[in-house]
Amino acid sequence: MAKSITQEFVKGLWDEIPPFRLVLGLCPTLAVTKSVENGLGMGVAVIFVLVCSNMLVSLLRNIIPSKVRIACFIVIIATFVIVVELLMQAYTYPLFLKLGIFIPLIVVNCIVLGRAEAFAYKNGIVRSIVDGFGIGTGFTISLVALGALREVFGSGTFLEIPVFGPSFQPFTFMVEAPGAFVCLGLMLCMMNIAGNK
């Protein structure tokens, strides 16, 4: 019945990997994965918010009245999102400029609120932290994978280092919004084929 701590972590990496299995948090997934760097930055920000908010929600789960729990979750999440925003502005300003509005929008990211509601509010603190870290890592891996695919084909670079020769014609469709949908769909499709074996 109860999963081990390791299982709680691993489930975030495949069984419940956010944008593909839970199909949550699609807006930032589609918008920020123009490059590997953006995906990674966004992923790390989400890991931080998820771990902190899961921890605090789990810690306060016996104090928070269930009628106002959503309001409490939002206050907790919003606080950590602004913390991330300020820290990014202070230490990684160019990345902050690239991610722009999507950092404050982590507040309304379904993954973070979903984990607080579905997991942290019902489970112990260690388990919640592990869950947040697992789901966050899964989200980061997805963003990096999607970002890598789009960056390599869309601009011919990986982490801004050219990977093809100078004769490469960038397939710019991939770095535009419709390309994001197509990429996500193809990756979902491949994951379903792999999972059905």
Add this chain to the structure above:
Amino acid sequence: MREIIKMIVVLTVLSAFSGGLLAAIRGGTKDKIEYQQLVFVKGPAIRTILEGCSNDPIVDRFKIKDGDIERSFFVGVFDGKADTVAFESFGKGFGGDIGLMVGINIDDDKIIGMGVTTHSETPGIGSKAKTDPKFSDQFKTLGLVQSFKVKPDGGKIDAISGATVTSRGVCGGITEAGSVYKRLKPQIAEKIKEFN
């Protein structure tokens, strides 16, 4: 009734805690954020204007109160002498305010260069004010006595083709910078001594 009170108390305590935490972090990162914004938004323009200076103009800066606003001045040291300041002013462009960084030598009151920091002009047309050195170089070595105008208005500056409004806005911004400089000159001269 008890439940309502509990809800109110929990939400209040949570919000107060959140506010406190944010205020603390904001206070702790404020200077760092200001510095980062200077480096990445205004930094490139400052560096092109003060090219060849031996100090870091973003570190060597001072502020002067000008009426209600506080202006930042960036100091350039050339040949071991701090004799140049760069500061920002704004002109009215086609798509909103154009932010300009203007560098002025305080010994002879001449412009040593200018660059656009922020703008929302038409890409490819008005945006040339930022990217085309042929336009911005025209302001180099001009004295600050005259008001700046584009040729169609009887001035000396060649407007960017197709972007007369933008060019006019830039000239207005430089003229504005000139009047600010003249107004604050005594204070600038006083403050810049600290960097010598």
